[in-house]
Amino acid sequence: MMEAKSMKREEELVKIDKIRRKRRHRKEQIGKAIRYAILVSVGLIMLYPLIWLIGASFKTNAEIFTSIGFMPKDFDFSGYIRGWRTSTEYTFARYFANTFKIVIPKVILTVISTVLTAYGFARFKIPGKKYLFSILIGTLLLPNVVLRIPQYLMYREFNWLNSYKPLVVPAAFAVDAFFVFMLIQFLRGLPKDLEEAAVIDGCNSFQVLIYVLIPMLKPAIISVALFQFMWTMNDFLGPLIYISSVEKYPVSIALKMSMDASAIVQWNQVLAMSVIALLPSLIVFFLAQKHFVDGISTTGMKG
Amino acid sequence: MAEVVLKKVVKTYPNGFKAVHGIDLHIKDGEFMVFVGPSGCAKSTTLRMVAGLEEITGGEIWIGDKCVNEIPPKDRGIAMVFQNYALYPHMSVYDNMAFGLKLQKTPKEEIDRRVMDAAEKLEITELLDRKPKEMSGGQRQRVAVGRAIVRKPEVFLFDEPLSNLDAKLRVSMRVRIAQLHEQLKQEGQPATMIYVTHDQVEAMTMGDRICVLNYGKIMQVDTPINLYSKPANKFVAGFIGAPAMNLLAAELVNEGGKVAVKLPEILLHLPKEKANKVKGYVGKKIWFGIRPEHIGSYETHPDKEEYANGEVTVIEQLGNEEFIYFTIGGIQYIARLDSMKVQNISKGKGCKFWFDMNKCHFFDFESEENISL
Numbered sequence: 001m002m003e004a005k006s007m008k009r010e011e012e013l014v015k016i017d018k019i020r021r022k023r024r025h026r027k028e029q030i031g032k033a034i035r036y037a038i039l040v041s042v043g044l045i046m047l048y049p050l051i052w053l054i055g056a057s058f059k060t061n062a063e064i065f066t067s068i069g070f071m072p073k074d075f076d077f078s079g080y081i082r083g084w085r086t087s088t089e090y091t092f093a094r095y096f097a098n099t100f101k102i103v104i105p106k107v108i109l110t111v112i113s114t115v116l117t118a119y120g121f122a123r124f125k126i127p128g129k130k131y132l133f134s135i136l137i138g139t140l141l142l143p144n145v146v147l148r149i150p151q152y153l154m155y156r157e158f159n160w161l162n163s164y165k166p167l168v169v170p171a172a173f174a175v176d177a178f179f180v181f182m183l184i185q186f187l188r189g190l191p192k193d194l195e196e197a198a199v200i201d202g203c204n205s206f207q208v209l210i211y212v213l214i215p216m217l218k219p220a221i222i223s224v225a226l227f228q229f230m231w232t233m234n235d236f237l238g239p240l241i242y243i244s245s246v247e248k249y250p251v252s253i254a255l256k257m258s259m260d261a262s263a264i265v266q267w268n269q270v271l272a273m274s275v276i277a278l279l280p281s282l283i284v285f286f287l288a289q290k291h292f293v294d295g296i297s298t299t300g301m302k303g
Numbered sequence: 304m305a306e307v308v309l310k311k312v313v314k315t316y317p318n319g320f321k322a323v324h325g326i327d328l329h330i331k332d333g334e335f336m337v338f339v340g341p342s343g344c345a346k347s348t349t350l351r352m353v354a355g356l357e358e359i360t361g362g363e364i365w366i367g368d369k370c371v372n373e374i375p376p377k378d379r380g381i382a383m384v385f386q387n388y389a390l391y392p393h394m395s396v397y398d399n400m401a402f403g404l405k406l407q408k409t410p411k412e413e414i415d416r417r418v419m420d421a422a423e424k425l426e427i428t429e430l431l432d433r434k435p436k437e438m439s440g441g442q443r444q445r446v447a448v449g450r451a452i453v454r455k456p457e458v459f460l461f462d463e464p465l466s467n468l469d470a471k472l473r474v475s476m477r478v479r480i481a482q483l484h485e486q487l488k489q490e491g492q493p494a495t496m497i498y499v500t501h502d503q504v505e506a507m508t509m510g511d512r513i514c515v516l517n518y519g520k521i522m523q524v525d526t527p528i529n530l531y532s533k534p535a536n537k538f539v540a541g542f543i544g545a546p547a548m549n550l551l552a553a554e555l556v557n558e559g560g561k562v563a564v565k566l567p568e569i570l571l572h573l574p575k576e577k578a579n580k581v582k583g584y585v586g587k588k589i590w591f592g593i594r595p596e597h598i599g600s601y602e603t604h605p606d607k608e609e610y611a612n613g614e615v616t617v618i619e620q621l622g623n624e625e626f627i628y629f630t631i632g633g634i635q636y637i638a639r640l641d642s643m644k645v646q647n648i649s650k651g652k653g654c655k656f657w658f659d660m661n662k663c664h665f666f667d668f669e670s671e672e673n674i675s676l
Contacts, residue, residue, distance in 0.1 A: 191387065191389070193385045193386075193387055193389035194389050194391060194392075196354075196356050196383075196385070196389070197383070197385060197389040197390075197391075197450075198391075198402075199355075199356065199375075199376050199377070200354060200355075200356075200376045200377060200381065200382065200383050200403075201377065201402050201403035201406060201450075201454075202377035202403055202406040202407055203377075203406060207406070211391075211402070212391060215391075215392075215393035216392065216393065218393075
């Protein structure tokens with residue numbers, strides 16, 4: 001009798017436990033749903049301008065200002081076609097080519113110069129290194145605007161105006177203190193034992209950099225390249241100051257050119273070209289994303 | 304084939320800290336020398352100076368017939384195994400091992416042969432394609448040793464190579480490294496090995512000779528057994544052996560024509576031989592040292608003349624033996640007794656202990672040198 005009772009009670013307990021667990025599970029599910037709903041809606045709000053931009057680039061010029069939604073009534077590709085042709089004697093292809101004439105050498109030079117500089121700061125004994133390092137950080141805090149005029153005068157003396165040199169050449173001297181700083185911090189985190197092992201294996205300091213450090217620095221180097229790519233791609237002020245002939249304009253200036261205040265602005269063309277101008281950055285970002293995150297550097301060590 | 308000689312080697316850091324105080328050491332060709340000492344005793348620094356990773360401030364280091372002070376690490380004929388393996392994370396095991404040879408522009412077949420050879424020796428042939436992160440700690444350590452072997456160095460340098468491994472692996476790797484040393488000897492290419500550790504079991508079991516360091520000075524260089532039975536000074540006596548030797552401040556007195564050690568509440572008479580050695584110190588303060596296994600109880604040594612009454616405070620049971628902590632006159636001693644023979648010792652109770660005075664040591668109170676050898 002007693003036994004049967006206790007058995008029953010136990011069964012009941014199990015039942016209650018099951019119900020409780022179910023409830024808890026349901027609660028968790030609801031919580032999750034709410035969280036995702038908030039994330040998705042905030043994400044959409046942030047992305048809306050971009051979505052609108054893409055939608056509007058397919059609208060006719062009249063529709064852009066008359067409808068609120070981002071979906072065009074019917075897809076009109078004339079913005080892309082006419083926009084690509086531009087109102088100048090060059091097509092947009094020319095401006096893209098110009099942009100890459102700046103971006104590619106600049107990214108390459110930046111990577112080489114910043115890595116070398118960071119290596120020097122992080123691993124070598126240089127007299128007055130601390131002092132030099134604080135100057136480097138000091139330049140980070142200096143607003144760019146302050147430098148514009150003296151730089152402009154300097155490049156004018158060099159006869160570099162209306163060429164890409166003022167935009168590209170500085171990158172060869174590791175002027176981007178932020179990148180140098182970032183790489184130094186990364187290098188400081190790398191164990192020195194690997195370099196010592198490489199020295200015993202017969203590397204000189206340059207080979208240590210090439211064979212051992214750079215492969216480990218890869219995530220940081222990719223970040224540097226990526227940031228420099230996007231920033232240069234989007235740079236407006238630099239080309240505006242130094243480039244004066246239309247045939248040398250990069251995309252950022254060419255876009256502005258089609259918004260000429262004197263004529264009626266063909267907004268659909270401007271938006272269509274903006275979408276195209278965004279593409280390289282987006283593509284490069286998504287291609288690099290994997291390496292960007294793949295920052296495990298100490299796997300050859302303990303652990 | 305190379306001996307390593309250190310002549311008055313000094314290391315002073317830029318901030319003025321003197322890490323190594325003029326070390327003189329002669330490591331014979333093909334010898335397995337272990338550097339042991341507490342942390343901060345400069346054992347790693349000394350090894351790194353031999354490797355060339357650390358500059359020396361004074362003195363000379365000779366490897367073979369060359370003074371290597373100015374020679375870069377790669378030309379010293381050495382290979383080093385690091386504590387944290389230091390494998391290149393982006394290279395496969397094969398490339399890790401072949402890297403040094405590739406830099407030397409060794410022909411490809413030769414590299415292949417040597418890597419395969421080393422891999423076989425260390426049983427890592429099936430791991431050659433893996434990356435370091437895909438392996439366990441023990442496997443990584445073997446690869447690190449393999450990387451050293453392929454270079455065919457004259458001197459192997461090990462910097463605490465096993466301290467990141469768990470206890471069981473450590474034992475098997477210990478044996479493996481010792482075997483490697485033996486194997487290389489049999490293959491006709493004996494290598495001098497210098498091995499840094501803070502683990503005295505590793506030191507005792509692996510070394511042909513052991514160099515005990517403290518505060519950048521050599522305390523003693525000798526074979527393991529001599530270090531244990533004939534410590535040159537108080538530091539070595541206390542450092543080698545676990546549990547550590549009982550080391551107590553005491554006084555030597557003359558008791559009715561016999562020399563005795565006077566400790567709080569006990570007087571221990573010396574046998575004639577020992578007494579002769581320390582005659583000059585009668586009436587003076589000295590350090591008295593006796594190893595735990597040289598203290599017995601009434602049960603283990605029933606027929607002795609002299610016993611001292613102590614109170615047992617802690618018993619550590621190890622299965623085959625017991626560590627008995629006891630106090631006499633407020634001073635703690637530790638004895639190591641055979642579990643089989645000890646039945647009636649229990650915590651908080653009194654017990655009779657016997658001190659084997661033939662095996663004890665005496666050290667000068669000031670200089671801490673052994674005066675009873």
